Amino acid sequence: MKDPAALRVLHENRYHATPHIFVAPGRVNLIGEHTDYAEGFVMPAAIDFATLAAISPRNDGKVVIYAENFGEERSYEANALPSQPSGEWSDYPLGVLAILAGEGYTIPAMSLSLWGDVPLGSGLSSSAAVEVATAVAVTGMMGVSIPGPKLARLCQRSENEFVGANCGIMDQFISANGAKDHALLLDCRDLSYRLAPIPADVALVIANTMVKHSVAGAGYTTRRAEVEEACAVLASHRPEIKFLRDATVADLEAWGHEISLNALKRARHVITENNRTEAAAEALLANDMPTLGRLMHEAHVSYSKDFEGSCVEADTMVDLAQDLPGLIGARLTGGGFGGCTINLVESSQAQTFALALKERYQKATGITPEIHICHASAGAHAIS
Numbered sequence: 001m002k003d004p005a006a007l008r009v010l011h012e013n014r015y016h017a018t019p020h021i022f023v024a025p026g027r028v029n030l031i032g033e034h035t036d037y038a039e040g041f042v043m044p045a046a047i048d049f050a051t052l053a054a055i056s057p058r059n060d061g062k063v064v065i066y067a068e069n070f071g072e073e074r075s076y077e078a079n080a081l082p083s084q085p086s087g088e089w090s091d092y093p094l095g096v097l098a099i100l101a102g103e104g105y106t107i108p109a110m111s112l113s114l115w116g117d118v119p120l121g122s123g124l125s126s127s128a129a130v131e132v133a134t135a136v137a138v139t140g141m142m143g144v145s146i147p148g149p150k151l152a153r154l155c156q157r158s159e160n161e162f163v164g165a166n167c168g169i170m171d172q173f174i175s176a177n178g179a180k181d182h183a184l185l186l187d188c189r190d191l192s193y194r195l196a197p198i199p200a201d202v203a204l205v206i207a208n209t210m211v212k213h214s215v216a217g218a219g220y221t222t223r224r225a226e227v228e229e230a231c232a233v234l235a236s237h238r239p240e241i242k243f244l245r246d247a248t249v250a251d252l253e254a255w256g257h258e259i260s261l262n263a264l265k266r267a268r269h270v271i272t273e274n275n276r277t278e279a280a281a282e283a284l285l286a287n288d289m290p291t292l293g294r295l296m297h298e299a300h301v302s303y304s305k306d307f308e309g310s311c312v313e314a315d316t317m318v319d320l321a322q323d324l325p326g327l328i329g330a331r332l333t334g335g336g337f338g339g340c341t342i343n344l345v346e347s348s349q350a351q352t353f354a355l356a357l358k359e360r361y362q363k364a365t366g367i368t369p370e371i372h373i374c375h376a377s378a379g380a381h382a383i384s
Helices: 004-015 091-102 126-142 148-163 170-177 218-237 249-258 261-285 289-305 312-321 347-365
Strands: 020-031 041-057 062-067 072-077 110-116 182-187 193-197 202-208 327-333 340-346 370-374 381-383
Touching: 004 020, 004 041, 004 110, 020 126, 020 170, 020 261, 020 289, 020 327, 020 340, 041 126, 041 170, 041 202, 041 261, 041 370, 062 091, 091 126, 091 148, 110 126, 126 148, 126 170, 126 381, 148 170, 170 182, 182 261, 193 261, 202 347, 218 249, 218 261, 249 261, 261 289, 289 312, 289 327, 289 340, 312 327, 312 340, 312 347, 340 347, 347 370
Parallel strands: 062 110
Antiparallel strands: 020 041, 020 381, 041 110, 041 182, 062 072, 182 193, 202 340, 202 370, 327 340
């Protein structure tokens, strides 16, 4: 995480005001990919990559937002904020303000500085970290307390309705509600959740393939449409199927011949992934690492072959990890089509594992990856 004290100084020098500082983490998903918008189960953990937000009031009626990562500032009238996205970084904080305004909150004049170290396009939820950091900073300055699950839903709406990315609830939810040293099993239907401790002797090794993805891109949008196509066919036979969360493998066996091949494969991934995710949570709660590792491997194969959401580089990264000492489980994490793999590794082997995987991947692909040893962190909060 970037240095909060450095952001405080940056903000003070730029706006001549002492800010309050807030933080919202990125996330890594241990298992449960593309199940969230099917109202299924996911099991992410917040990580120690994050977005920091510094905020202070203004007296000129303006909302001024500065992004240190881009070295750019945007200025707006607080009572006339944009209603449409521009396709730039500013859409993410502006989307949060638009949703809050739509909920009846009066957006105050403010200076907002953002600075983060969640790698962009890596599948570690840089956008959600910006949204949640903005939300907790703005509501904090307003003196408004919004429970974490509701705050996550508002931030998801900002990405769906303002930015135009049709994401599910997982990224914003874990950023707002994560717990240190725990993964979180989330039921995306009713937003109930339970925490599962990650053993102290297990490290989260995140390996960035350096292939970027975007949930606003065509691949994600096409896959989601295919999931919805399959669901509609199954629902025509069983009206109680509102989302693929409600469907079973038996349903696919009964009516799969009516579904296009691609949509059938996407549905098979989502339905079996839901089952794997629930089983993985039970394995983690029981400290059954071999079972968790097996489920992660099965999840990656399904993601790559049935959902076709992987890429050559991500498959290579997962394959190269398989026989390295200390590995518990490895899979592609995030929206897919690039990004990062998550490797659960015995802590005593983590440094050696990371170096070996980096060397192997560079030799196999000619790409130098970024590999980080991370820990599960707390969700969004103020920093004193």
